[in-house]
Amino acid sequence: MKTVKIVGVPEHFNLPWQFCLENGEFNEIGIDLDWTDVPEGTGKMCQMLRENETDLAVILTEGILKDISNGNESVVLQQYVASPLQWGIHVAAQSTFQTISDLKDKKVAISRNGSGSQLMAIVNAKNEGWNSDVLSYEIVNTLDGAVIALTENKADYFMWDRFMTQPIVDKNIFRRIGVCPTPWPCFVIVARKEFYENNQAVIKNILEVINYTTIEFKQIPSIDKTLASRYEQKLEDIQEWLKITKWSQKQLTEKQFEQIQNQLLELGIIKSTLNFNEVIK
Structure with a gap:
């Protein structure tokens, strides 16, 4: 069993991960996925990636790209939520x-x-x-x-x-x-570069499991009621959120990456351009 550490915010976006964990879907493919909730959010998760405290993160696009531009050696594996936050x-x-x-x-x-x-x-x-x-x-x-x-x-x-x-x-x-x-897709899945280079088959298997779940997530019976209960939300608010939230199973294209990067540069969030082939895997 391969242990893989992953972090994300304790929010409704990440319920698909919790379902996969609760159903033992990662265990079935020989992966002990060790999920840690990080209520402090993206800044803390960037620190954990830098300090080798996690292998993977489900993280805000703007935050990780800024930190990569500041020396964080992580790579983007794919989009996770394509809709804006x-x-x-x-x-x-x-x-x-x-x-x-x-x-x-x-x-x-x-x-x-x-x-x-x-x-x-x-x-x-x-x-x-x-x-x-x-x-x-x-x-x-x-x-x-x-x-x-x-x-x-x-x-x-x-x-x-x-x-x-x-x-x-x-x-x-x-x-x-x-x-x-946000003027860009809000969440991406990232890996420490070293972990990515040494575990590409493991990463591929993890992404296949989560992507299969997010494709079908909105069709799960009474998913709105489950979300409302777990996250202490009103049912009508969750229903509105589900309408506007779009999970993704695709990587950022070079065109998307350049558009996001140009916006981040214009805003002063990053100071220099990033290399698409180095960041996007």
Whole structure:
């Protein structure tokens, strides 16, 4: 049995992985897939890849490409979710902020440096015509940390998947004042380069299992009710999320890669171009 370490966020996007694990599908092909939830998100997962604490990661596209441009020796195996991530822009429910423009020069809560919550704050700033170089941050590590930061006025706003934060909005802890979708496919599956080079057959088998599940995922009977129950969501919110979420079983094309890279360069998220053949496997 080959042990493979993998990390991802504890969110509804990754329920297909949990189903495969619960059903023993990786064990059936001789793989002990050791999944670790990482609520801190992409910045933490980048660190784990760098420090050989994981072999694979299901990770935000912008975050891993930024970290690869900064020396992370990882490669992209394929897209995982092709649709954009809907980043909600949240403030404390009792705050005086009413519109996105009210947040100019205000402090943004982020999970970690290099996280999606930081990079999407840059995207939002550019969308609003703000100078993203002067954004100020409060590191909060997790969604729970963001709740504390906003309610205690340590930060002014926080960006996170709008569906995963919906229960917090429903409880009148956060108020959502806007949504900022990613202008690229949101999740990719990546591997440490060394692990990829030495385990290509194992990786191929893992991808075949997860891709078979994601192809059929939306057709699973009562999947909306299962998701709503597991992730404490309202059924109508999950149904809306399922409509707009598209899993992928394909690799990024060179054209897609260049489009994403050019957007990241324009936003200042990466400083130099990446080599398609070195990054995309």
